[in-house]
Each structure stands twice: as C-alpha cells, then as structure tokens.
Amino acid sequence: MTPELKAGRLVLRSLQPGDASAIHRLINDWSVVRMLSRLPFPYPRELAEQWIDSTRRDSAQGSAHHFAMTRDGALLGAIALVLSDDRRSGSLGYWLAPTEWGQGLTTQAGQRVVEWGLTVLRLEKITADAAQDNVASAAVLGKLGFVKTGTSSRRFVSRGQDCPIDLFELPRATFLAKTQEPLEVPAPPPAEVAPVVTEPPKPRTLLVVAAALLDAKGRILLAKRPEGKRLAGLWEFPGGKVERDETPEQALIREMREELGLDLTGACLAPFTFVSENAGPFHLLMPLYMVRRWRGVPTPREGQTLEWVAAADLGRYAMPDPDLPLIPLLQELLG
Secondary structure (H helix, E strand, O other), X not given: OOOOEEEOOEEEEEOOHHHHHHHHHHHOOHHHHOOOOOOOOOOOHHHHHHHHHHHHHHHHHOOEEEEEEEEOOEEEEXXXXXXXXXXXXXXXXXXXXXXXXXXXXXXXXHXXXXXXXXXXXXXXXXXXXXXXXXXXXXXXXXXXXXXXXEEEEEEXXXXXXXXXXXXXXXXXXXXXXXXXXXXXXXXOOOOOOOOOOOOOOOOEXXXXXEEEEEOOOOXXXXXXXXXXXXXXXXEEOOEEEOOOOOOHHHHHHHHHHHHHOOEOOHHHXXXXXXXXXXXXXXXXXXXEEEEOOOEXXXXXXXXXXXXXXXXXXXXXXXXXXXXXXXXHHHHHHHO
C-alpha cells in the first residue's frame, strides 16, 4: 500500500475519490496538461475519477505508488513511482499547479519519494523523462541527482504530435553515495611540508555503534526511522554515532538513554560482530553489541516506532544497507 510521507510542509498521501474535483480543475490548465503526454485537453472529470480508481488498484497490487501533494489539506499536484514488472526499478512522474511553481515544492516532494523508493522499496534505479521544452522539469531532475542518459520521442495527446523528450536516470548506488551523512572523524592536519601525493586520499572513517537488544523471548528490538529524518521509513538496530573522546561502549550507553530511556552499564554490553564497508565518501565501521540486561522500558523518545522482532523475521523489514549483513549472523545465533 502507498504510505503517507512528509516533505517539508507537504504531506504526500494516496489519492482519494474526493480529489477528483481538484485534479480536474488543476490539470485543465494548458501549461500543465501540455507537459503530460497521455492526457487530452480539455481533461474531462470522468478521466480524473477513473485515474484515481486505477491508482488505488495499482497501490493495492504494489505496481505503482501515486501520491497527492498536499499542503494544509489542499491538493497542489501529484507525484508517482511506477514500478517495473520485476519491481527492481521505477519511473518517476509529477505535476504541480502553476500557482505553486517557483517554491521548490516539486523538488521537496521528489526528494522524499526518491529516497523512499531507493531505500525502503530498495529499487536499483529510478528513471524519468521530460519534454525537451520542459526546462523546469529537467531542472528539478537535476536537483534530485538524475543524469541525462539519452533522448527519444513520445506522442503528446494534448499537442496532437510526437515531441522530443530527454531521458534521465538515478541509480541507487549514486543516490546513497551522495546522501551519506558528513564525516565525523577529521583528517589529520597537513604536514608543514606537503609531500608529493602519489596515491588518492583514503576515505575517512565514520564510527557508529549499534545494539541488538534481546527480550526474554529472544526477540530483537528494531526502531523505524521517523518522517523528517534521513532514511525515514527504514528499520534499524538502535544506536548512533560515536562522538569525539567517546569509546563505543560509552556512546552506546548514551544513545540508549537518549533514544530509548534505558539505563545500561558497560557490563550489559557483549561485543558480537561488526560491519566494515565502503560507504562512498567515507568508510563505515559499526560494532554491534548484544544487550540482554537494562533498566527501564524501551520508549521511543525521538519519534521512532519500536517493534520486537523474531530473528527469523528480520529479513521482512526494510533496513539500511550496513545493517543487512548482521541479519544472517543474528539468525544463526538465535535460531
């Protein structure tokens, strides 16, 4: 099903039958419809109703996700991800009422939908296209990180002719490399006499720490990142970045108190394994600790959603890439 997402002041939600009137009114603007290849002009109300019905079927089947772009309850436009048959890629499309142009709203909505598609749906890439005279749409795609890959042509029903279009693509790997958090471990100060550089600089290391909290039933606590945060909607093992002058154990004790309201001591932490991988502009090092004892009841203090999950079910939860190698190790340990 299509979730509700937040993008700045925008709320992105599934289309509802009651949206037909607003969609009919907003799309019946030549400056909008001329850039949408499949729609006629004038655009009849019946087509708006039929389209909404089709988006709801698509959502139920998981073949596409269409969002109404709303602000303070008012519908301003729409944005969608239409998935390939194998669900490995998606195509991005959008439109916005002309009265809202120039405010960066399409870019905000696009950033949120693209992030959701590439991290939660785990699409390998997202494609898009725009008429060559749609300069504004091409600019939005550029801001979202899309790169032009070619040209083609398409029949635009409202114009009654074939028009040239530009093709764009954003691979998942490219998106993740560009959206990683800033590096936390500073580079060493330059030497008084700079040596001749013979090798490319090595990526700096970002040290984070995570916990596998186990309850009496052997279930593991997962936290779902809330809307408004990077990688919102993904599940993860609680934890966070190690601050300067902290040990990993001190950082984990602090994070458990700040995120979950739990009191731990160093004796509660049992080192289990670690992740060490290249994360684009930096190298990620993440030790994972097993935690079976603590004081307090896990409470979501940062807007996250908490859920106790059996080890066998961990693979059903969409998680950030660094957490994925931990799943089979935990399943092997806990059975």
